[in-house]
Amino acid sequence: MEVTGHMPNQDAPRSRSASIWDVARVAGVSQQTVSRVINGKARVSEETRVKVLQVIEEMGYRPNKLARALAGGPVRSVTVLTSDTSLYGAAATLRGMEEAARTAGFSVGISVLEPGSGQRDVAERLNRPGEAVMVIAFDAAGVRALGALPPDVPVAAAVERRPDIETKNPWQVWLDDRAAAAHATRYLLSLGHPTVHYLAIPSSTSELPQRTQGWMDALRAAERPVPEPLHGGWSPRSGYLAVRDLVADPSVTAILCGNDDLALGVMRAAREAGRDIPGDLSVVGFDDSPPAAYLNPSLTTVRLDFQGLGRACFNLLHRRLDPHTAPAVPAWSEPELIVRESSGPAPRSTG
Amino acid sequence: MEVTGHMPNQDAPRSRSASIWDVARVAGVSQQTVSRVINGKARVSEETRVKVLQVIEEMGYRPNKLARALAGGPVRSVTVLTSDTSLYGAAATLRGMEEAARTAGFSVGISVLEPGSGQRDVAERLNRPGEAVMVIAFDAAGVRALGALPPDVPVAAAVERRPDIETKNPWQVWLDDRAAAAHATRYLLSLGHPTVHYLAIPSSTSELPQRTQGWMDALRAAERPVPEPLHGGWSPRSGYLAVRDLVADPSVTAILCGNDDLALGVMRAAREAGRDIPGDLSVVGFDDSPPAAYLNPSLTTVRLDFQGLGRACFNLLHRRLDPHTAPAVPAWSEPELIVRESSGPAPRSTG
DNA sequence: AGTATGAATGTGATCGATAACATCTCTCTT
DNA sequence: AAGAGAGATGTTATCGATCACATTCATACT
Numbered sequence: 001m002e003v004t005g006h007m008p009n010q011d012a013p014r015s016r017s018a019s020i021w022d023v024a025r026v027a028g029v030s031q032q033t034v035s036r037v038i039n040g041k042a043r044v045s046e047e048t049r050v051k052v053l054q055v056i057e058e059m060g061y062r063p064n065k066l067a068r069a070l071a072g073g074p075v076r077s078v079t080v081l082t083s084d085t086s087l088y089g090a091a092a093t094l095r096g097m098e099e100a101a102r103t104a105g106f107s108v109g110i111s112v113l114e115p116g117s118g119q120r121d122v123a124e125r126l127n128r129p130g131e132a133v134m135v136i137a138f139d140a141a142g143v144r145a146l147g148a149l150p151p152d153v154p155v156a157a158a159v160e161r162r163p164d165i166e167t168k169n170p171w172q173v174w175l176d177d178r179a180a181a182a183h184a185t186r187y188l189l190s191l192g193h194p195t196v197h198y199l200a201i202p203s204s205t206s207e208l209p210q211r212t213q214g215w216m217d218a219l220r221a222a223e224r225p226v227p228e229p230l231h232g233g234w235s236p237r238s239g240y241l242a243v244r245d246l247v248a249d250p251s252v253t254a255i256l257c258g259n260d261d262l263a264l265g266v267m268r269a270a271r272e273a274g275r276d277i278p279g280d281l282s283v284v285g286f287d288d289s290p291p292a293a294y295l296n297p298s299l300t301t302v303r304l305d306f307q308g309l310g311r312a313c314f315n316l317l318h319r320r321l322d323p324h325t326a327p328a329v330p331a332w333s334e335p336e337l338i339v340r341e342s343s344g345p346a347p348r349s350t351g
Numbered sequence: 352m353e354v355t356g357h358m359p360n361q362d363a364p365r366s367r368s369a370s371i372w373d374v375a376r377v378a379g380v381s382q383q384t385v386s387r388v389i390n391g392k393a394r395v396s397e398e399t400r401v402k403v404l405q406v407i408e409e410m411g412y413r414p415n416k417l418a419r420a421l422a423g424g425p426v427r428s429v430t431v432l433t434s435d436t437s438l439y440g441a442a443a444t445l446r447g448m449e450e451a452a453r454t455a456g457f458s459v460g461i462s463v464l465e466p467g468s469g470q471r472d473v474a475e476r477l478n479r480p481g482e483a484v485m486v487i488a489f490d491a492a493g494v495r496a497l498g499a500l501p502p503d504v505p506v507a508a509a510v511e512r513r514p515d516i517e518t519k520n521p522w523q524v525w526l527d528d529r530a531a532a533a534h535a536t537r538y539l540l541s542l543g544h545p546t547v548h549y550l551a552i553p554s555s556t557s558e559l560p561q562r563t564q565g566w567m568d569a570l571r572a573a574e575r576p577v578p579e580p581l582h583g584g585w586s587p588r589s590g591y592l593a594v595r596d597l598v599a600d601p602s603v604t605a606i607l608c609g610n611d612d613l614a615l616g617v618m619r620a621a622r623e624a625g626r627d628i629p630g631d632l633s634v635v636g637f638d639d640s641p642p643a644a645y646l647n648p649s650l651t652t653v654r655l656d657f658q659g660l661g662r663a664c665f666n667l668l669h670r671r672l673d674p675h676t677a678p679a680v681p682a683w684s685e686p687e688l689i690v691r692e693s694s695g696p697a698p699r700s701t702g
Numbered sequence: 703a704g705t706a707t708g709a710a711t712g713t714g715a716t717c718g719a720t721a722a723c724a725t726c727t728c729t730c731t732t
Numbered sequence: 733a734a735g736a737g738a739g740a741t742g743t744t745a746t747c748g749a750t751c752a753c754a755t756t757c758a759t760a761c762t
Contacts, residue, residue: 395741399741421747
């Protein structure tokens, strides 16, 4: 059999690993046939198929994913844009995304956003035009990146806020933070606390964050005073600093925190102020991060299914990429209040 | 100017984004010249250079990284192989790697290893032959993956164990767990504890893990009894379960834990057994994970510079890839014992 | 028997870049 | 003034895959 045309140099020293051409040569077929076998697309005779697969096995051939993508093959990679991966929420979401993507045969790239990343910067991170992207947009940097993405990139995002009916973007997933915060607040009120204070995490937008809104919703519905929300960062330290003064005030009996790390800081501040938890002060967190159940006292918190959210986000993207073959987007769990030791009835002396 | 040869169809509808050819056409030069400008390699007249850069700016052209890599351009991507990213050590190391890689202009892929990943499986994850790889090999899955990597891939790894002089592999970084564990053990002995118990994390090899060895070293050097080490997993829960019986024994006054999560479980078990920390029992962790300083009591632990280790690992890889231009590998911090509230003098009644 | 049909397979172009080599135009040397 | 050398730039091959189209051959239908 004569092979001509685009066939590359066969006589050059083979330092690099086997390509589709090498397999074709050994198997005595054309590279196109090898390609067909690999992708299982067009019809290939059983005999040829077996032969080619055998040669592939023998030579340890692996298709070069770069070349495949370049040639317009099916997209098999995603880049995740996220900011701080040390935060539990982002990390767990990322884990869900990675797991789902890997299961579906996608390779995943990760690119961490700096607080100051600009538009240019974001475009720079994509490997090629048309690269599929997922964005973890729980904070300002993520939201900005999502906005800075060129319009033609297929993207799915995990966001803080449920989209308006108006601006409804079908390629987003979210957790119902607002309802969850309201639920946690109602729970505290039901224990007899006159009101609930709120220590917020930084917002992803200029609007009032969902968790803050939910908290206000519940207080207003119960016709309770709405204290000025406090503003923390993401770390235990920032929570500690934010409430050092507040916890000294004995009329403060319940604090809802934007995440578990803040709650950790709050509990330490309370301890230092000599206030017993939950005797004098109830503390409730958000996230149900791994240590929460083992803290002293163990932390009452809202469990958020970040991992499920991440999985769903990938599946959404997958459906966007190939609407016909991709599996349905799985549901993720609703937020759930996990009651532990850090919350209890309001102290008698107050009220 | 006539352009012939490999020039692609110019008249086709432009749905895809600009390529080097489009830039060349608009700027009135050949694509090779554009390539030269982008890579700043060969000499190009200042006039042409400015013109081309201007056109690139106007068209919003971004080079396709896939095509570049395929054509044998400089390698600008790394894949990180890691197992469970929910563990603090692995997550922090990954963060250090990502940060260093991004700073150096590399894009980073991440691939999470399942406990059962086989050799075939690992090869499958690489995007192309010659793909650069980093492995976080703190556990068995990571070590196995490191071993399963084809010999020709440029790899650098963060490992548990300092390599023997014999098998010295220059492309590895590690933390001196052994010395750190010995140091922590000596510290506890110096507080008057008759001996120190050890709750181990799972080992990455069949040998005795470094932390276990360091602990034994110190006990033996001090001529103290060496209790049978306990075996936990990675989670607080596994620590809790592992020591539930042990902590009831009042003669046990000091426990060193393989990581902070285990320590968290141990502290809860101790609380439930009615033992005061640090009054009756001293607990020391390993890692200095973020919550450690805010626990109740705050946790005495060995701070490990995982992030610095990750950075160093990337830099090592970078030097391996281009020995001449890559910056020197930065040092990372030595393990350091951080003394907090969870450890104190041995109780009087004992000893 | 002649032709339509379709399965199996091969050929050449293409994706978007880089590498190697070729060409052209100056300037400097002798 | 001719040739050498160097700078600026163009041309072709190539990386490793896929796609669109062409070709071959056997079977079925009229």
